Structures are given as C-alpha cells and as structure tokens.
Amino acid sequence: MRLDQSTWLEVEQYLTNESTCIIIPTGSTEQHGPMGLIGTDALCAESIATLAGEIGSILVAPTLAYTPAPFNTHFPGTISLSVECFEKMLDEIIQQLTAQGFEYLYFLNGHGANLDPLKRCIKRFPSAQFRLKSWWDFEEVNSLRQQFYGEWEGMHATPSEVAITQATHRIIEAGSAIKPPEKLTAQYIRNHSGDKHGPPDKHRAQFPDGRVGSHSALAKPEHGQLILRAASLALVKDCESFFRNV
C-alpha cells in the first residue's frame, strides 16, 4: 500500500482501523558501476518496501532518493545532498508523520551513507518509535548474498543490488564489468563501512569504473527475485514485531 497511491480518506481509515506504522524507504542517486543503475539504492529499498507493503498491508511512504553521496560526485549522474540538508528533510518528514498519528516509523535503508544521519534524526524524536534497517541486514537476505556471491559481494555496485534491479527494472550488459574488480582488503572494508569514502576525485581515481570490490556481473535476475522476496517477507515480519512490540 503506497502512500502516494492512496487517498487521504484511505490514510485516515488506515490510521484509525489498521495500523499507525509506515515504512519509509531511503536510497540514493549515485553511480553504481558500469552495469548498475544510478537509482539502484532507492529502487532496491522501494521495491522491497512496496512488496512488503502489499503482503503485510502496511503503508509505504515515497522513497527518499536524494541523499548524501559526496564521494561519488565525480561520476556523472550522481546527485548528492549535504548531510545537513538531508537531516533537515528527515526532521520535517518525521515531524509531519508523527503529528498526523503515525507512531511507528520504519526506515528501510538501501545506502550506507544514510545510516549516521538517520540515527541522529531518530534521537531527536524520543517520543516516536523507530526502526532502522538496511535491507541486506536481514539474516535471510545475508545468507542468500553469501550463497550467491561470497566475497564478491564487495561494498558498492554489489551483485545483490544489481540483481534486484535486474529483476524489477532493467538489465544492462556487463561489458567491461565482466572482469572482476580489484579485491578489497579486510582493513579497507573495516575502515570504509557506512560509505566512509574519501574525496570524490580520489575515490574515482581509486575505483575508476565505480565498483568498490563488487563483482556486479555475477548478478542474475533470478537471484534478484529470490533476494527481493526474502527481504520483503523479512521486512513484513520485522514490521509486525515492531508495531506489536513483540
């Protein structure tokens, strides 16, 4: 059940009779390597949330696709908001949803750099209930990622996210991405988790085709279908435990 495809009467009825929970997908608008769509993070979070919303009869807010991705701005197509601007937008959205009676706000995230700003915003609203998860955090999803791609999942333009957009939106030939990217060291992964990457010129110089340790060409739409399904079912389960306080 998408908020943008509901009427205000339906939303009022939902709040009165069904639930005060809403899922808010968060993504990004940034390069995702030679065969990943610019909107990958937003499209993945949105597809998973939309399917979960249908299965579990939960409202899903419009996806937040403009977010901070400063390290990717030297690749064309990337649009990065400042952290301050993103947090301000989050604050205003949370204020309005809570004022209307939404008590349980579930952020389903698809972009590492959103996590710290989201955590800070959540702290500013102590009376509301929040849950924040990235879709790859669900155990069921993680085991599929491991099973399909192992270490080649990498950090950016991951085969799992490309597989989801292949299943839901568009397939792009691998081209030069058929060759695996440079493998990341364990130390690199530790130091850069949550998308803590350096300045955009250095980032592009270090990862010239945009992949950060991820072998995107291993993606298959059949994998994407399975990951999408597993993530959506896990999200429904987690939402139910969230608003029933189980």
Ligand code: NI
């Ligand atoms: Ni991504």
